[in-house]
Amino acid sequence: MHKTWWKILGAGLVIYTAIAGLLLGVPRLAILNETIRNLYFHVPMWFAMLTLFSISIFYSVKYLLYGKESDDLRAVESVNVGVVFSLLGLVTGAVWAKFTWGQFWSFDVKQNFTAIAILLYFAYLILRNSIDEEQKRAKISAIYNIFAFPMMVVLIMVLPRLSDSLHPGNGGNPGFNSYDLDDRMRAVLYPAFIGWSIIGYWIYTIRFRIRSLENKQL
Template identity: 80%
Template sequence: MNKTWWKILASVLVIYTAIAGLLMGVPRLAILNETIRNLYFHVPMWFAMIVLFSISVYYSIRSLSSKSEIDDMKAVESVNAGIIFGLLGLVTGAIWAKYTWGQFWSFDPKQNFAAISVLLYFAYLILRNAIDEEQKRAKISAIYNIFAFPMMVVLLFVLPRLKDSLHPGNGGNPGFNSYDLDSRMRMVFYPACLGWILIGYWVYTIRFRVRAIENTINTPQIEDRKGDNSL
């Protein structure tokens, strides 16, 4: 129970978010109207992605000093999990845009920079697959990851503010700030953020365990091949 309580909490929070997010009342804001409910799903996906990428850069920094294969595995699997939530963030945002702006993709600055942020981490995975030698792959990908994280922060939080945007909170459009969120929405939004972040961490731990098991299974095979070659 001590190891699973947070998984139970994550499940309860996400179920609560889905039910309350669709049934509880929301403020009627110009432009947004009922689409404001997407806040409970779209924004938490990005928060989960950022937390997972933060975990990844932490283990990338550790792997440079420890040279540990475990740290390298944790870094790449947290990126894999983070990309899942990044894609979910793009999809939920595109669906919202269809009903609010009239099209799935309007090349809005925030849409474009968010897509580039996710592509940065696809490039990280491609880089890893392009390098065969394990130590070299771990070192180069860790360095790339360390630089990719601040670039992602700039793309998501800095550059979009320099241009006008249709996105809520820009260009005079209602946003998801303290003035637009009422107490009803806070009762769903904050649990939603925590719930999806925990779900994201759960996905990461599952991926890491699967990767560790695969490595354990494959390692004896590699050693057997080396033994056969020496005969």
């Protein structure tokens, strides 16, 4: 039980936020209306993505310091799961945009820079598959990963704030914390951050164990 409590916590939080996010009351805001409930699903995907990419950075640095194969494997598997969450964030954002901005993809600066940031990590995975020699692949991938992370942060969190944008919290638009993100929503949103991050970490540990077993059989 002491080894699984965090898994139970993560699953419980995700189930709670899914049910509460659909059933509890939300503020009545112009244009957003009921679509504001997507905040409970869209934003936590990005939070989980950042958690997983941070884990990958940690193990990339560890690999460069100690050269352990397991650290390289942990780095790539956390990126693999992080990319999935980034795509979920992009899809949930596009669906939300359809109902609030009128189209799935309006080439808003936030959407464009986010897509570029995700492509950075697709390039990381492509780079790994293009190098056959294991140690060389691991070292180059670790260096690339360390530079990709701050670039991703700049693309997603910094540059959109410097340009006009429809996205809340960017381009002069107030973020949800500035208006009508009430205690009802915080009681769902904050647990969603934790729950989805735990689920992402759980998936990453499963993938790591599977890859480790596969490598031992080679």
